Amino acid sequence: MVTLNQRPRVLNPRLAAILAELRHGEMLFVADAGSGSHAKALRPLDPGVEQINLEVVTGVPSLDDLVPVICDNADIEACIVTEDMRSANPDGFAMLVGLFGEDRVHEMKYMPDYYDMRDRCKAFVQTGDYRVHANVILIGGYPSADIPIDMIINGI
Template sequence: MAKRRILNERLAAIVASIRHGEMLFIADSGSGTCSKALYPLDPSVEYLDVEVVTGSPTFEDVVRTLAEAGDFEGAIITEDMPDQNPKDYGMLCELFGENKVRQINYAPEYYQLRDRCKAVIQTGDIGIHAQAVLIAGYPSADIDIKVLLGETKFTTIPKKDRK
């Protein structure tokens, strides 16, 4: 099966430039991104609105396309998504494997993570918790969630101390 091509010029450029460990926030239509939102988007994060009409494209459309056209190894979701949006949660588990779909608290941790992303991609999806942070890279050892959240720095064990 041939890979899909991303036709949106800016989205294609974002996906082409993303590197291992960088993240994209795929947002539903209701994700607040203006300066007056409960958790305003950090101005250093690129914002791309791909909404066409209410409900389109869906979260699933965008995530499946990104997973097929780019290199993503996992996702981070709110801990509420499995209960409140089991369809999209199941889709993420299908794409990445259940052990590569990590859950964190919604507010404020999820919004703090959003502000560490390379870009926010706003879909037209109106589903509850139809959003996820996609982690760029190839299937590899898990990246420590504390590193992704900025709570700890990435470190390695010196070769002489490895067993």
């Protein structure tokens, strides 16, 4: 059991290493259980993106379980979600706004733009979250000015 003055730490060795290696402007895709990564998926994941499967059973871990722990263990400055998340998954969207503030939760078109961004991520982390649009792209931070979101999205 976690004590009050002990923050949760990442026990999965590969995820812990990815978080330690995440640099300013690099991205991590946290996926819901419905996000296909197989070569025969509707939109296959680029083979250059490392996959980490954390799903245990339906709903475990959830986006709400994992993202705050990642933020406690890595420098994350902002996130990107689909423009549909706000209405399709208001609880997940509210959790992200609570973590980052509304001005650091960026929305973009789902298809194909969001999948194009997913394929630029350092890693793809599969959760067991069964909610619709329970996906987020986390952007690595640094104790300096944030990278303008347009530069990240446009790859400049």
